[in-house]
Amino acid sequence: MKSVIPVQLSNRLSNGYLIIYSFVWDTKSSSPADRENAVKDLPLNPSADRLATDLVELSALSDRDQPGWSREVFGEPYREARTWVARRMQDAGLEVSSDGAGNIVGILAGNSPGAPPLVTGSHTDTVAGGGRFDGVVGVLGAIELARCLRESGTKWTRDLVVVDFLGEESNDWGLSCLGSRAVAGELSAADLSRVDRAGVLLGDRYQQFDLSVDSVLSADWLRERRPHAYVELHIEQGPLLERRRAQIGVVTAIAGIQRLVATFTGRPDHAGTRPMDDRRDAMVAAARAVLAVQQLGCGAPTHGVTTVTNLDAGTASPNVVPASVQMKMEMRSIDRSWFSAAQQQLVGDIAEQAAREDVDVDFIWTNDNEILDTTLAVQNAISGAAENAGRSWVAVPSGATHDAVHIAGICPTGMIFVPSKDGRSHCPEEWSDVEDIAAGVEVLGRTLAQLDRAEKVT
Template sequence: MAGPDALNPVAERLKDDLTELATIRAPESGGWTRTVFSEPYRSARDWVRARMRSAGLDVHADGAGNLIGVLPGRDPSAPALMTGSHTDTVESGGRFDGVVGVLGALEAVRLMRENGIRLERDLLVVDFLGEESNDFGLSCLGSRALAGELTRAHLDRVDHEGVRLGDRYTGFGLDPSAVLGAAGDFTTNGLHRYLELHIEQGPVLEEHGSAIGVVTAIAGIRRLVADFIGRADHAGTTPMTVRRDALAAAAAAVLAVRQEGCGAPVHGVATTSRLDAEPGSPNVVPARVRMQAEMRSVDVGWLSDAQRRLAQKITEQAGEFGVDADLRWSVDNDRVPAHADVQQTITSITDALGIGWEAIPSGATHDAVHIARLCPMGMIFIPSREGRSHCPEEWTELDDILTGVRVHTETLIALDRSA
């Protein structure tokens, strides 16, 4: 039987893993860049596959491109326990987002094996393919496919270079038909519970001095692509009163998006992430602008109302500039609550270890959103310095990671025994 300190993670081992994986990145980009389908991402996944094997896992890739390491349990017929996260990044991102969940799960496996702890059911450790949002406007590719939520229409989406998502899969060595058929392909007996360890990516835990965040829900996301259609005219000779300036209309829309996010009563944010203007000449009034924006909230009512208000305001403001606005909305994911029983298990373990925690919503999306369609899910957050994430300054202290891995390991063991 393991002693009270036996399940403490090995600091140097985990630090070495984090440091080594961080060396695999695109050298020409700032920060840490391993975008989905890129060569650095391919190399990182080869590294993860080797680490999974060295931890004693049976490793394979499913049809959707997810890397799955299996720690066999006593009862192979029992629904499996699943954990993991992702190792892809945004352009010029950080070195902890997603990575902590994958490497933390591997450390949990090592601790169980070193202390003779065998679970009743199989434990699946997953490095999900392409969790981050990409040029196709679609996040969580691997977990979305597992949940049966990736469609043929998604594969027909094109990026800024005009390349189909399906062709990107093919170029990465994945069969698009197998990707679409990957739902339920990972286990013959279904899933029992899903648990994900992740950095908070926000400032709350650090500000409150809490070591652990128990996630209550993951925010819903509504995305907007707006095309503003005006008229190209000479910038030096066309009077201001008769211009149909698409960029001026888009600028007003950017401010409207921000205003809506600032007016959220509880948890809500709104962001414009991109503007592309045509023709782009310094002496021509912009004729066409494409804007990309999004809104997020765990408050479903606010999210729907905000979308309606924003659509109306953008259209009306564009009309005042003599510009037409074509708005196309999509739902990246709906609000998903964490399962109450999984939350309770996390809090019970954390209390027993004498570690401070608080309940917290997640404004970022995660693979847990889609796996929640397959089984009860929960998430454990650990602090992020100054709340920074998706940037080179992203940082989580090693001591905080070790605390998170300890709670994560103990919670996995408890969930394995739960009904």
């Protein structure tokens, strides 16, 4: 008996009418090339108008007391936005729920519900003073993909799981990607014991957001289900695609992130009476450290960067020589050999400069995430999907971290970038053209369709 899979194709004409064609794949008699051509010919026409409407509506749910489109994790605008996202998922035909870690999950059922699912999504929280596209494009794009599949009557073998991960951005507890860490089984009780600047425990903040500590720590459902693959659509947040005039970025690696807190301890003195050559000025030592950080980054290989993000003297007195200064910095790279050597070099350079000022310095390093190489088979699926869609593409690394870093621990993972105007991100000027976003959704759909047919992704 022949095994057949029903497939429906649709073309939406300019006058708005929808014409539907139907045929079947004979999975035993058809060749791989035949099935490849069938997927290539599947019409997938994301609506730029719908995406634009969704972007406008979601961006309105932001904190008006802050600049830009601020929607920080656990805030009320974020709570409102997540209700909106759940409703949009339902409207697109997804079966929607919220897991114990606060992730919003929508499922479009496939023909084989027990098969390892395909997963896509991103996040809808922002940094303070952020933009309208970072993370949001991946969530709204996935919802638009679900709409397209329903409208064309296309049903894949595997479930399509769309996730709006909770709290991807850095926060006052110093821990990014809260939701994806949780579902990957990487969030610990020690993490929930972190405190913010006001002394509030992360676990308590979850409770205030109607999420119990126990449910957060046991929300590793995605790890248990072992997805077939995860593909995340995102804005590039950098200038490479625009400079190379490419419509699609195939992400090859996501940078590792090491963060440093350096505390400089000198001696307090009267700023008007202590001679300049007899001071132990912690601020001067910290200033020299800032320049050392910049110099290290300027000498880094391609895609290596270093940034001082904060200096805190702990006092506002204008007539006291600073006795204690805390410097926070981070370094990012996809080059493992440079990463390790650069940490040692930086510590040595900062200690040497501090000694010149007779200032002591202590170092605390933390690892936000390791360097991640995305799965080669997923990279190939994305590039092939881009070519099938007639979209230009280039291979690019990601200097920003993403939920994909943590999902990569449980299944094959890849990312699709669309261009960012002038490479701007994490600011109100962040912008991606809706036509580019629609192109990204098309490539996302074709990529997942190809992966759906693969018995295994390695």
